[in-house]
Amino acid sequence: MTKATIRYTDYFPQVIQRMRQDGLLLVTADGAGKPNVMTIGWGAIGSIWGRPTFIVLVRPSRHTFGRLEETGDFTVNVPPRELAAAVNLCGTVSGRDHDKFKEAGLTLMPSRQVRPPIIAECVVHYECRTLHRNDVVPEALVQAVLDDAYPAGDFHRMYFGEIVAAYADQDAANRLREPDGAFPIAGH
Numbered sequence: 001m002t003k004a005t006i007r008y009t010d011y012f013p014q015v016i017q018r019m020r021q022d023g024l025l026l027v028t029a030d031g032a033g034k035p036n037v038m039t040i041g042w043g044a045i046g047s048i049w050g051r052p053t054f055i056v057l058v059r060p061s062r063h064t065f066g067r068l069e070e071t072g073d074f075t076v077n078v079p080p081r082e083l084a085a086a087v088n089l090c091g092t093v094s095g096r097d098h099d100k101f102k103e104a105g106l107t108l109m110p111s112r113q114v115r116p117p118i119i120a121e122c123v124v125h126y127e128c129r130t131l132h133r134n135d136v137v138p139e140a141l142v143q144a145v146l147d148d149a150y151p152a153g154d155f156h157r158m159y160f161g162e163i164v165a166a167y168a169d170q171d172a173a174n175r176l177r178e179p180d181g182a183f184p185i186a187g188h
C-alpha cells in the first residue's frame with residue numbers, strides 16, 4: 001500500500017476517535033536506534049509556535065519514557081479497528097521484557113524524517129521531533145483529574161512534537177470509517 005503525504009489536519013475526527021476507542025501506537029527508539037512501541041489514549045493535534053504539533057503524554061514508569069528522554073523523536077501511528085488486539089498488547093506489556101512488534105505481529109517500516117520507524121499495518125502516520133517537554137504539575141491540576149488519573153502519582157510528562165511528516169494509506173478514509181454511520185467523535 002502506497003502511503004501518500006497528507007495535511008496534518010486531514011483525518012482529525014477519525015484519529016481522535018481511534019485514540020479514544022482502542023488507542024494509537026507511539027513508536028520511539030533508543031540512542032542505538034532500537035525501537036519500542038506503546039499504546040496512547042491521550043494526546044492532541046494542534047498548531048503551537050506556528051508549527052504543526054502532536055502532544056503525547058507519557059508516564060515516567062514507561063520504558064518509552066527513557067527513550068523519549070534519550071532521543072526526543074517519535075512516530076504516532078493510527079491503527080484500524082482490526083488491530084485492536086495488537087494495540088491492547090502494546091498497552092499492557094513493556095518493551096523492557098517483551099518484543100512487542102514480534103508478539104503483536106506488527107511490521108516496522110523506515111520513517112522519512114526521523115529515526116523511530118512507523119508501523120506498516122497502521123493507516124495514518126505522524127513523524128515528530130520534540131520541541132518542548134513539560135511535566136503535569138499536581139498543584140495546578142483540578143482535584144477531579146488528580147483523583148481519576150493520578151491515584152498513584154506517576155505524573156505524565158508531555159512531549160510537544162513538531163510534526164515533520166504526515167502521510168496515510170490511500171484507503172485510510174475507508175479503513176477508519178465508523179460502522180453504521182456512527183458519529184465520529186463519541187462523548188464530549
Ligand SMILES: Cc1cc2nc3c(=O)[nH]c(=O)nc-3n(C[C@H](O)[C@H](O)[C@H](O)COP(=O)(O)O)c2cc1C
Nearest residue numbers: 023038039040041042058059063064091093094095
Ligand atoms: C488504551 C490504552 C491507552 C494508554 N494510554 C497511555 C498514555 O497516553 N500514556 C501513558 O503513559 N501510558 C498509556 N497507556 C499505558 C502504556 O501503553 C503501557 O503501560 C505500556 O505497557 C507501556 O509500554 P513500555 O513500557 O514498553 O513503554 C495506555 C494503555 C492502554 C491500554
